[in-house]
Amino acid sequence: MLQTFSEKNKDLIVNINGKLVHRDRAGISPFDSAVQGGDAVWEGLRLYQRRIFKLSEHLDRLRSSAVALAFAQIPTHAEITREIARTLEANAMTDGVHIRLTLTRGVKYTSGMDPRINNSGPTLIVLAEHKPPVYGNKGISLITSAIRRFPPDCMDPKVHHCNLIQSILAKIQANQAGADDAVMLDMHGFVAETNATHLFLVAGGTVMTPRCVACPEGITRATVIDLCRASTIPIQEKDLSLTEFYRADEVFCTGTMGEMVRVEQIDGRTIAWPGGGPVTARLTGLFRELTAREGTLVA
Numbered sequence: 001m002l003q004t005f006s007e008k009n010k011d012l013i014v015n016i017n018g019k020l021v022h023r024d025r026a027g028i029s030p031f032d033s034a035v036q037g038g039d040a041v042w043e044g045l046r047l048y049q050r051r052i053f054k055l056s057e058h059l060d061r062l063r064s065s066a067v068a069l070a071f072a073q074i075p076t077h078a079e080i081t082r083e084i085a086r087t088l089e090a091n092a093m094t095d096g097v098h099i100r101l102t103l104t105r106g107v108k109y110t111s112g113m114d115p116r117i118n119n120s121g122p123t124l125i126v127l128a129e130h131k132p133p134v135y136g137n138k139g140i141s142l143i144t145s146a147i148r149r150f151p152p153d154c155m156d157p158k159v160h161h162c163n164l165i166q167s168i169l170a171k172i173q174a175n176q177a178g179a180d181d182a183v184m185l186d187m188h189g190f191v192a193e194t195n196a197t198h199l200f201l202v203a204g205g206t207v208m209t210p211r212c213v214a215c216p217e218g219i220t221r222a223t224v225i226d227l228c229r230a231s232t233i234p235i236q237e238k239d240l241s242l243t244e245f246y247r248a249d250e251v252f253c254t255g256t257m258g259e260m261v262r263v264e265q266i267d268g269r270t271i272a273w274p275g276g277g278p279v280t281a282r283l284t285g286l287f288r289e290l291t292a293r294e295g296t297l298v299a
């Protein structure tokens with residue numbers, strides 16, 4: 001799955017600390033913490049018919065990640081929401097939009113990693129793009145990466161930070177193997193997630209997903225778990241091995257950028273329901289209904 005350039009995004013207006021600028025002129029300082037050390041947190045949000053799905057959950061996760069990194073200043077939910085609304089208005093965007101929010105520790109007065117050399121306040125970047133769910137309607141193929149996800153005592157995935165190198169290395173492996181994405185294992189060999197999404201399997205009518213130990217506290221993941229509970233579909237959060245995925249009846253991935261997508265192959269093995277199984281189809285339908293119904297009006 002290779003994203004392509006959309007002409008609709010040619011003249012995007014980007015918001016950097018409240019300044020609205022054309023994408024070709026947008027830039028941040030070489031002294032910014034994101035450039036210097038990837039010292040930043042981020043969120044991906046999706047706009048459906050003028051509403052952002054799970055906006056407060058995303059802003060809560062952004063704030064809690066920034067708190068965990070001891071950012072000296074963090075904009076309020078209201079301030080961030082106002083900047084998102086200004087950006088959407090400047091781009092006349094109402095639907096089919098993905099918004100990448102980045103909050104960095106800000107500009108440093110000299111080069112270096114020490115947070116004490118930051119005294120300018122944080123940098124907030126709102127990048128909104130016309131972007132339908134990136135996987136389309138087809139199922140995807142995965143390979144298992146040799147790159148492991150960190151446990152919480154190395155780099156806790158509960159901090160949704162901008163150091164994406166682990167994921168990028170896994171994605172390179174997937175690209176070179178001709179697969180769409182890569183399964184990443186935790187340090188015990190259990191499945192953590194993919195390089196970009198959470199993984200679910202269905203076996204004997206029960207939906208299962210790895211615990212949030214070596215993967216972020218996914219908002220789409222939590223939504224799918226809630227949908228299962230509300231629809232009395234059995235759901236378990238537990239350690240799952242690759243074998244359990246290979247032999248599953250259905251496998252699917254979740255994430256804001258791609259919503260829900262079924263997995264057709266893992267490591268060359270075809271999953272039992274390659275065309276998409278009934279539980280995945282039911283949950284996908286429930287998810288679509290929810291995104292059409294819920295969300296915070298911003299545009």
Ligand SMILES: Cc1ncc(COP(=O)(O)O)c(C=O)c1O
Nearest residue numbers: 196197198218219220221255256
């Ligand atoms: C590593 C990783 N896994 C999974 C996800 C999907 O999470 P969400 O459903 O909150 O978009 C993300 C999204 O930010 C991510 O960065």
